[in-house]
Amino acid sequence: MAKKIAKTNVARLLDAADIKYELVPYEVDEKDLSASHVAEQLGEDVEQVFKTLVLHGDKSGYFVCVVPGDSEVDLKKAAKASGNKKAEMIAQKDLLAVTGYIRGGCCPIGMKKVFPTYIHPTCMDFDEIYVSAGVRGLQLRIDPDRLVSYTQATMTELIAD
Numbered sequence: 001m002a003k004k005i006a007k008t009n010v011a012r013l014l015d016a017a018d019i020k021y022e023l024v025p026y027e028v029d030e031k032d033l034s035a036s037h038v039a040e041q042l043g044e045d046v047e048q049v050f051k052t053l054v055l056h057g058d059k060s061g062y063f064v065c066v067v068p069g070d071s072e073v074d075l076k077k078a079a080k081a082s083g084n085k086k087a088e089m090i091a092q093k094d095l096l097a098v099t100g101y102i103r104g105g106c107c108p109i110g111m112k113k114v115f116p117t118y119i120h121p122t123c124m125d126f127d128e129i130y131v132s133a134g135v136r137g138l139q140l141r142i143d144p145d146r147l148v149s150y151t152q153a154t155m156t157e158l159i160a161d
Helices: 009-016 035-042 075-081 092-099 121-125 144-151
Strands: 022-025 050-057 061-068 087-089 117-119 129-132 138-142
Touching: 009 138, 035 129, 050 075, 050 092, 050 129, 061 121, 075 087, 117 144, 121 144, 129 144, 138 144
Parallel strands: 061 117
Antiparallel strands: 022 138, 050 061, 050 087, 129 138
């Protein structure tokens, strides 16, 4: 008998919005929380597994960037997209207090507050993408159009060339 997957807050929010998704479990390696490890566990291309990063801008405050798992966010591009002169990743120790999520379990849906969200346009290269479902060990498979719509994300170039 298949083990029942516990619904996360993210899943409950999507259910309430009548958005189709699938919760996909994977084996967590505490020493390797990388998107490439997650993609390997899922048997998917790392470019289809998106990571959620939280940044702080000098003008706007906190904002969220969702980028392909094998990419690094370009801080200058992220700052420009969000209307800031400068932006930096928030300290890992601040992630839980700001978002309600821990590293490896950060999702653009269901943070403590709604932050401006920016997503890399390559998400549209896929019928479905993966983002964290809000906890380590569980990914959310979702249509990128639905994710962009639900989070009211702006699609923009966020990664280094």
